[in-house]
Amino acid sequence: MKFLLAALNAKYIHSNPALYSLRAYAEKYHPEAAAQVELAEYTINQTVEEILADLYERKPEAVAFSCYIWNWKMMQEVISELHQVRPELPIWLGGPEVSYHAEEVLEQFPFLTGIMVGEGEVTFSELLTFYEKKSSGRYSEQQQLQIVAFWPGAIKQAGLDSIAGIVYRDPITGELVRTKERSLTDISEIPFFYKDMKDFANRIVYYESSRGCPFRCGYCLSSIDKRVRLRDLALVKEELKFFLDQKVPQVKFIDRTFNCNHQHAMEIWKYIQENDNGITNFHFEISADLLNGEELALLAKMRPGLVQLEIGVQSTNLQTLEAVRRHTNLDKLRHAVVRIHSEYNIHVHLDLIAGLPYEDMGSFIRSFNDVYSMRPQQLQLGFLKVLKGSYLEEMAQTYGIVYQSCPPYEVLYTKWLSYGDIIRLKRVEEMVELYYNSNQFTHLIPVLQSRFENPFAMYDKLADFYHEKGYFIHTPARAYRYQVLLEFAQQEDPDGMELYRELAVYDLYLRENAKSRPAFALDEKPYHDQIVEFYQEEEKNRAYLPGYEEYHARQLQRMTHLEVFSWPIQKKAWELISMLKRGEVPETKTAILFDYQNRDRLTDNAGTAVVELPTAADAKPTAGQATAVDAEAVAGTGKEAAD
Structure with missing residues (x-):
């Protein structure tokens, strides 16, 4: 008989180890019964109709679902609709969401056959053996008489009552029965699945x-x-x-x-x-x-x-x-x-x-x-x-x-x-996810944060800024997030905008060799000839890019990135903060080479090196579109392709 173990995961990248562990234990200790066990993993992002159709077409003779807080709301709909289309199908539940209030769940859903409480490996293995014996008619005549005639719906427990760790409804009296508590399993006996x-x-x-x-x-x-x-x-x-x-x-x-x-x-x-x-x-x-x-x-x-x-x-x-x-x-x-x-x-x-x-x-x-x-x-x-x-x-x-x-x-x-406080913290949480946990603003954020009383104050103010402007928070477009942050910086500390823009450019190129130049970056045209000359010299001497020996100058320029900054952008955040507070204006330019084949093993940022350009440039780079950090620019970049 086919017994289906099913789960609704939060995302496709997740798997449900409980299902695999239950099947592996049954395969080791009850291989004959386990031969017909199947697994079915879905996600909560699928429709109930899609899941229901797949469950129906698999034609199981019994099914058990793994229940957690992230899937229980959808699970209730799935099991209810499954009972509608397969009213004779025994449906079992397990997992932390149903283990601690099993009787309440069975009262709420009277069509359920039962609930496995707590650890499930041994319990499921014994339950599977019960179903396999019933399906194959291997119970004795006396045992058969103890089993209620309507199979495979409600079951007289001619074997279930001896299985520890389950709660079920007696099909004759209608009373809920909780068997003895399941003792804890030696986890070394659980097979590697x-x-x-x-x-x-x-x-x-x-x-x-x-x-x-x-x-x-x-x-x-x-x-x-x-x-x-x-x-x-x-x-x-x-x-x-x-x-x-x-x-x-x-x-x-x-x-x-x-x-x-x-x-x-x-x-x-x-x-x-x-x-x-x-x-x-x-x-x-x-x-x-x-x-x-x-x-x-x-x-x-x-x-x-x-x-x-x-x-x-x-x-x-x-x-x-x-x-x-x-x-x-x-x-x-x-x-x-x-x-x-x-x-x-x-x-x-x-x-x-x-x-x-x-x-x-x-x-x-x-x-x-x-x-x-x-x-x-x-x-x-x-x-x-x-x-x-x-x-x-x-x-x-x-x-x-x-x-x-x-x-x-x-x-x-x-x-x-208060609930208002929770709403406020939810918005701060979103800012922390976008601007801290993304690890995409590791140089800009520390310097900008120094202008506030404390870190929370910055994220709190940034959350208010997002809310007041009506910006779409959940966008996956990286350029959108840079633009909004720079607009926020413009509002909070306009005197530091030249540094903030350069920090944004630095952070961006650390993460990716961007195909199109960001709108907030300084104009690179004054350095075009020097950059070309640098790569031509690197083709000859290989001073900065070991491991690129097989590539010529034009390929090197495409595979890496060379950016000229007005600020000594490679310095520690506290050094840049001190310069900013003192109102210092850098006298010399700094050229940074970004190497994408030699990334930091911890952060995945590109390797960097401060390089000497072949010829010093007197011309100050123009800001180009760098000042176009306004609501219109933000609205446009929010529609760009995802990262």
Whole structure:
């Protein structure tokens, strides 16, 4: 009999490791029953009609859906319509969105057959065996008599009642039955489910080396399972070797706190450092305040780009952290992040959560500025989601936390933050995503931000600027974002516009060898002959572009970019800020060569070098269209092609 495991992922690049893990476990321990298991992955961006048609045409004899906050709203529609077209089909659910309120879900959807609660590998394997036996008629005569006649709709539990970890409705009495709790699985017994990596081409590869978390953070479901179970290290190394041999671009560990066990973390980090293939990147969620000197020393040895770390700060308000039962040594956390940054080899992602207890707007601004000062490559400004089964769900009324009635159950307001405050922070979040997390304005933003009281003040003012002007925030066009930022700079600090424009040009060419010259760039015509002469000389001497020996001057000019700046644009932000504050006017020009074949392994920015032009130029470059940073220009560039 065909049993279908299905998921609705948030994006195409995502995969659902739960489905693959359930199937792999069943294949190992119940191969006969597992032979007919199929997987179906969809996305929430597809239509219900498209998903429903595919489910119907697959003709499953039973189906189970994986439910999360990001898909539950759409999932409800899918299962309801599926029951309409296949009323006899047994429909099972599983996943965190339905595990903690299973009885309520079954009352809401009386056509559901049941819900798998908690970890699903063993439960699904036993459930699959039950269906396979029923389908093949392998129950004894006595067992057959115990099974209600109408198959495969409601089922008398002549086997289901012995399966731990499920909730179902008794077909005779109509009562909901919860079987005994499923004991936790030894995760070393769960098979490695990655085989043919073609199935995961252009998708994120997830990996799990532990389950559970020793901490009890009130907003997280991982705190419910406080026992940490580690996968056998020999298995982990064998499986990581598979990823390395396959040259997988990125492996994302889904361990809740990867470094909660020092020995486990060290062994894995040592292995990937010693077996680095120069391509694969590994992502870990860690607690930075747990890092010790040995771990920091090992991380310092990693190839730039080999490892990226996601660190949950959430808040720097100690009363807030205590209220959500998060015990963090903020001084140790900051020290660890500063130490990691000093090596310039690891991408650091820091998280904040708005809407936590005792965090009013003033407190959140302080938390934001504290985390911003740690200079992460990404700053995730998230909003509290009151998850079913979490401690904060229990405490929501006490803390005055009002949240959405539908997924993702995001905070609307609290005793300390009004809904207006949440709207304001949402706009700031969008600005942080566009202008900080994009890593496209790494030189312009620090200098511009120095003109404001603090980092939050700049993003807050920029958000107001966007809102007041009615600009379209979600545009993918990079030129649009540069134009708007420069218009904002013109409004806030017109005296610094020459530097801001040049910083924008510098940032743009660091990211890409733009085919068309940006409207805000200075006129390059006065330097045309010198630039041509530079490349002709480089063809002869190869002083700046090793590795380009096979290319002639014209090809070199197309493959790289040479830009002449009025400011010493290569200097540190604080040096440029000091010059700006003192009103200094640079006396000499600076020529920067951008090398796109030799990019920074951490940022992916082009390599750069300050070069000497063959002949000094006395002519000052004209601004060309650089002053055309107005609403009309912005409206036009917003329609350009995506990045």
